[in-house]
Amino acid sequence: MAFSGLDIYKLLPKTNCRKCGFPTCLAFAMQLAKKAVSVEKCPEITAAAKAALEASAQPPIKLITVGEGEQKLEIGNENVLFRHEEKFFHPAGVGIIINDAASDEEIKNRVEHVNKLSFERIGQQISVNLIAVRQAGSDKARFEAVVKKVAELTKLGIVLISADAASLKAAAAHIAKRKPIIHAANKENYQELAAAAKELSLPLVVKADTLEELSELIPAVNSAGANDLILQTGDKPVNKKIWDLTQIRRMPLKKNNRVFGYPSLTVIKSNDTYEQVIEACDYILKYTGIVLLEGFEAYQILPILTLRQNIYTDPQKPLQVEPKAYPIGQVNENSPVLITTNFSLSYYTVLGEVEASKIPAFLISVDTEGMSVLTAWAAEKFTPDKINESIKKFGIPEKVKHKNIVIPGYVAVMSGDLEEKSGYRIIVGPREAAGIPSFLKNIQKAG
Amino acid sequence: MPLELIKEKWSNKIDVVTIGATKAEGGTRSKAIKVGGETGLPYLLEESEMPHKPVIAMEIFDVAPDDWPDTLKDPYGEVLNNPLEWAMKCENEFKADLLTIRLSGIHPDAQNRSEEDTVKLINEITAKVKLPLIILGCGDDAKDNLILPRCAEITKGERCLIGDAVQKNYKTIVAACLAYGHSIIAESPIDINIAKQLNILISEMGLPQERIVINPTVGALGYGMEYAYSIMERARIAAFGGDKMLSQPFICFVGQEAWRAKEAKAKISEFPEWGNEKERGILWEAVTASAFLQAGADILIMRHPKAIEIVKKHIEELIKN
Ligand code: SF4
Numbered sequence: 001m002a003f004s005g006l007d008i009y010k011l012l013p014k015t016n017c018r019k020c021g022f023p024t025c026l027a028f029a030m031q032l033a034k035k036a037v038s039v040e041k042c043p044e045i046t047a048a049a050k051a052a053l054e055a056s057a058q059p060p061i062k063l064i065t066v067g068e069g070e071q072k073l074e075i076g077n078e079n080v081l082f083r084h085e086e087k088f089f090h091p092a093g094v095g096i097i098i099n100d101a102a103s104d105e106e107i108k109n110r111v112e113h114v115n116k117l118s119f120e121r122i123g124q125q126i127s128v129n130l131i132a133v134r135q136a137g138s139d140k141a142r143f144e145a146v147v148k149k150v151a152e153l154t155k156l157g158i159v160l161i162s163a164d165a166a167s168l169k170a171a172a173a174h175i176a177k178r179k180p181i182i183h184a185a186n187k188e189n190y191q192e193l194a195a196a197a198k199e200l201s202l203p204l205v206v207k208a209d210t211l212e213e214l215s216e217l218i219p220a221v222n223s224a225g226a227n228d229l230i231l232q233t234g235d236k237p238v239n240k241k242i243w244d245l246t247q248i249r250r251m252p253l254k255k256n257n258r259v260f261g262y263p264s265l266t267v268i269k270s271n272d273t274y275e276q277v278i279e280a281c282d283y284i285l286k287y288t289g290i291v292l293l294e295g296f297e298a299y300q301i302l303p304i305l306t307l308r309q310n311i312y313t314d315p316q317k318p319l320q321v322e323p324k325a326y327p328i329g330q331v332n333e334n335s336p337v338l339i340t341t342n343f344s345l346s347y348y349t350v351l352g353e354v355e356a357s358k359i360p361a362f363l364i365s366v367d368t369e370g371m372s373v374l375t376a377w378a379a380e381k382f383t384p385d386k387i388n389e390s391i392k393k394f395g396i397p398e399k400v401k402h403k404n405i406v407i408p409g410y411v412a413v414m415s416g417d418l419e420e421k422s423g424y425r426i427i428v429g430p431r432e433a434a435g436i437p438s439f440l441k442n443i444q445k446a447g
Numbered sequence: 448m449p450l451e452l453i454k455e456k457w458s459n460k461i462d463v464v465t466i467g468a469t470k471a472e473g474g475t476r477s478k479a480i481k482v483g484g485e486t487g488l489p490y491l492l493e494e495s496e497m498p499h500k501p502v503i504a505m506e507i508f509d510v511a512p513d514d515w516p517d518t519l520k521d522p523y524g525e526v527l528n529n530p531l532e533w534a535m536k537c538e539n540e541f542k543a544d545l546l547t548i549r550l551s552g553i554h555p556d557a558q559n560r561s562e563e564d565t566v567k568l569i570n571e572i573t574a575k576v577k578l579p580l581i582i583l584g585c586g587d588d589a590k591d592n593l594i595l596p597r598c599a600e601i602t603k604g605e606r607c608l609i610g611d612a613v614q615k616n617y618k619t620i621v622a623a624c625l626a627y628g629h630s631i632i633a634e635s636p637i638d639i640n641i642a643k644q645l646n647i648l649i650s651e652m653g654l655p656q657e658r659i660v661i662n663p664t665v666g667a668l669g670y671g672m673e674y675a676y677s678i679m680e681r682a683r684i685a686a687f688g689g690d691k692m693l694s695q696p697f698i699c700f701v702g703q704e705a706w707r708a709k710e711a712k713a714k715i716s717e718f719p720e721w722g723n724e725k726e727r728g729i730l731w732e733a734v735t736a737s738a739f740l741q742a743g744a745d746i747l748i749m750r751h752p753k754a755i756e757i758v759k760k761h762i763e764e765l766i767k768n
Binding site: 082083084116119121211212215237238239242243246247250251254255273274275277278279281282285286297298299300302303304306307309310311313315345349352372374378432434 | 449450451452453490491492493514636668669670671672673674676677680681684707709710720721722723724726727729730731733734737738741753757758760761764765766767
């Protein structure tokens with residue numbers, strides 16, 4: 001939690017000695033609160049006060065980085081419990097678990113499949129982030145070999161899962177520059193794993209059955225030298241898990257509890273086709289920083305990644321596209337002209353259907369400040385004047401020689417007004433984007 | 448030092464709404480279903496109570512739907528053309544908690560089905576099917592105002608849930624619910640202020656708060672789900688903080704939205720990279736539903752029997768103690 005100027009003032013020597021370059025300690029405190037100066041400028045401050053100030057400048061939930069390069073994943077550093085209060089900042093990592101007991105062939109196929117679990121939705125690429133290699137037995141050499149192989153086959157982040165500290169250390173050392181996650185330190189092995197995590201500067205999962213046990217284990221792991229932590233509680237029914245995740249988010253944010261100031265991780269136990277997907281989605285909604293599951297089918301992963309995209313969207317700033325006239329396909333001067341808003345979801349939904357129709361068309365995204373058709377219409381951001389202005393501004397009179405404009409079915413009521421203002425003939429399109437292909441085919445026939 | 452968890456204690460709770468009346472209660476339903484009563488945010492059972500678990504209503508139509516993909520039609524087969532048999536299948540084979548009858552066919556732009564046909568259908572269903580009922584109009588104000596009061600009249604005493612009432616058209620439906628002992632669905636366009644305003648208007652006509660459920664207008668996964676999700680969270684926080692005019696259970700039209708999504712409908716041949724269409728469609732609906740459970744949904748209106756089965760099972764897991 002950030003300190004106010006007065007909070008800081010209380011920690012300063014209050015001597016007004018001016019060594020910092022400010023006339024008074026209070027003036028210095030005010031600048032510190034605004035982060036306009038560094039605490040180092042005051043030579044007189046006590047070590048304890050300095051430590052308190054530095055701690056207060058840290059975010060309540062630490063940002064943890066996994067993996068490297070383009071596939072780098074950042075989790076944690078969240079500020080709120082409810083997305084409407086601000087937004088959720090760092091989308092949860094989604095990872096697929098691969099067992100080292102599978103055959104080399106299977107492992108290769110699986111990794112190659114997971115590498116491709118990436119989809120384009122409303123102009124963004126949504127992808128799986130992690131592959132977790134889980135040691136099935138206690139064959140250290142096998143685990144090391146599989147980890148090395150997987151690291152070669154993928155650019156995704158890697159999670160090393162084993163109950164054997166020696167296997168984890170050996171595997172982590174092989175691929176340390178890939179910044180894998182070590183999973184997991186418990187009360188038996190934490191000394192050894194914390195030392196390894198420190199030495200290789202890798203993130204470490206700290207795992208205990210209950211929050212109480214975690215509250216004792218985390219400081220012990222910190223003392224053993226590991227400070228990039230990810231927290232996990234034991235297997236339990238979904239609601240109990242949600243309770244744990246909620247507490248791990250609440251304690252740092254609402255009580256400034258620094259022990260729990262780390263992101264969390266969940267591993268899905270169920271291997272039921274459907275259940276594991278629903279469970280993973282629950283945990284993403286309820287604050288998990290990473291979720292690992294065995295399911296890898298596209299029909300399982302697409303809904304999970306879509307849900308994550310939805311929930312991490314900034315509620316204050318809807319996704320938008322640039323307002324302009326987009327030519328779709330090989331347009332010419334006879335191509336139909338369709339109107340929509342610059343709300344990404346509206347635009348990409350219409351775009352998908354126009355493409356599916358295989359009929360080239362101009363698609364105009366009117367600047368509605370990212371509002372959807374109906375919302376924008378209600379808020380008077382999608383008016384005949386606005387649409388008319390866009391038609392002219394984006395050069396439709398020069399681009400086509402016909403005088404027809406298609407508007408969304410939901411705003412049919414504005415046809416007359418828009419017709420008068422624009423001088424174009426207004427054709428009312430379907431209400432739902434799904435109706436666009438047949439609609440376009442019909443107007444093409446009518447020609 | 449023992450760990451100090453943070454437990455939220457709220458001052459207000461969600462109203463309990465009862466749907467369906469048994470013989471003893473003056474109706475003919477096999478059971479009465481209660482929803483609502485939560486004293487805190489969903490499934491945090493260490494700090495709050497959920498006396499009534501969320502329920503799923505299966506949805507049938509007076510005319511066969513023409514925009515359902517095969518994966519959704521398959522489990523129903525022939526009965527899609529026969530609303531009475533369809534309703535019976537929901538009760539007997541799929542063991543639905545409640546039945547939603549959607550009168551899409553009365554819309555003037557659809558089949559423009561008559562009052563007589565609708566009355567006959569509702570009478571038949573009420574006689575043969577014993578589930579608590581939700582009856583929905585078609586969205587055309589004039590036609591709904593003509594037919595919904597008739598439906599309310601012939602189901603007098605069955606304690607149905609009737610909707611939707613909207614800000615510009617609520618009086619006739621409220622009056623019918625008042626006259627014949629039903630409850631109402633109050634619909635607002637993803638807007639917490641309109642939701643509240645409509646509840647006030649309905650209450651002012653004399654319908655008690657515990658006979659109102661809120662339809663916050665949800666979107667499907669990938670199609671604006673997060674807007675309704677956050678509106679529901681905000682409304683719940685306001686309700687638990689003491690706002691009685693937002694303290695009603697939520698009803699979410701999950702099936703209607705989820706099955707419009709391309710990801711739910713498209714064949715594998717169109718998007719091979721999306722995987723099997725059957726499982727994909729089921730999951731699209733089930734994930735949409737379970738997301739709204741996490742935002743506080745009390746009644747889910749759903750379509751695919753497998754998606755319903757999955758979500759039902761998940762609800763049991765969510766309330767396990
Ligand atoms: S140097 Fe430190 S003690 Fe001296 S005036 Fe500045 S803040 Fe105060």
